[in-house]
Amino acid sequence: MPESFNLDRLATPIGTALLVTDADGLLRALDWEDYEPRMQQLLRLHYGVVELRQARAPRDLRAALSGYFKGDLDRLSGIKWRVAGTxxxxxxxxxxxxxxxxxxxxxxxxxxxxxxxxxxxxxxxxxxxxxxxxxxxxxxxxxxxxxxxxxxxxxxxxxxxxxxxxxxxxxxxxxxxxxxxx
CATH class of the missing domain: 1.10.10.10 (Winged helix-like DNA-binding domain superfamily/Winged helix DNA-binding domain)
Incomplete structure (x- = not known):
């Protein structure tokens, strides 16, 4: 059975960020819209078959990333994330x-x-x-x-x-x- 994650987009000063979150609202991937094939390849390498469905990322995650891009650099440390890997x-x-x-x-x-x-x-x-x-x-x-x-x-x-x-x-x-x- 494939892993199922949510995919959202966030406008930033350097392009549209792709936010991949899990059912618990944890960030699993963040990449750039113009590099979406690479992001999907990394997801496959780490999780196997992955199903991405369009859904809004948690409000606190979006707010933290927006805050970072507006200059509040410490906002990144409050983002909860989880990754698979060796x-x-x-x-x-x-x-x-x-x-x-x-x-x-x-x-x-x-x-x-x-x-x-x-x-x-x-x-x-x-x-x-x-x-x-x-x-x-x-x-x-x-x-x-x-x-x-x-x-x-x-x-x-x-x-x-x-x-x-x-x-x-x-x-x-x-x-x-x-x-x-x-």
Missing amino acids: PFQQKVWHALPKIAPGTTMSYGALAARLDMPKAVRAIGHANGSNPISVVLPCHRLIGANGSLVKYGGGLERKRWLLMHEGAKIQCSGTDKGMIYAS
Whole structure:
């Protein structure tokens, strides 16, 4: 029997967010409308066959996300979520909210924080399969050289989210379009 989740949409300054919640009102996925096929693929990987039905997300969830996008960055910490994944993925995903808004961390630094210094690539893969964008702030992870590498919602969104949170972003025209965070 397929997992059944609710799907809602929320307008944000960086596009329409897709909110997937369960029967308990917990957030199971947050992605962007223009990346819906990727979100559905992640849901299948984590839950198997998934049925999404159009339904409004809980009011407190919508209010918290809207508050975050209006500048109240602490609102994300009040969002209740649940994800399926391997124990390793769970460890990475639970570490992401501990990276404070307005700061960034390299994949290597997160690997060291999790006491797995050789797992940098595995951390990157787990981060890339994070189904709950923004709330599990995968956008706060950057390359060792400060570059904004790989964000499932696109580097422009990653840059916007980091600038919105107060991270200092430097753009360099000499680095083939690379974007650096400091």
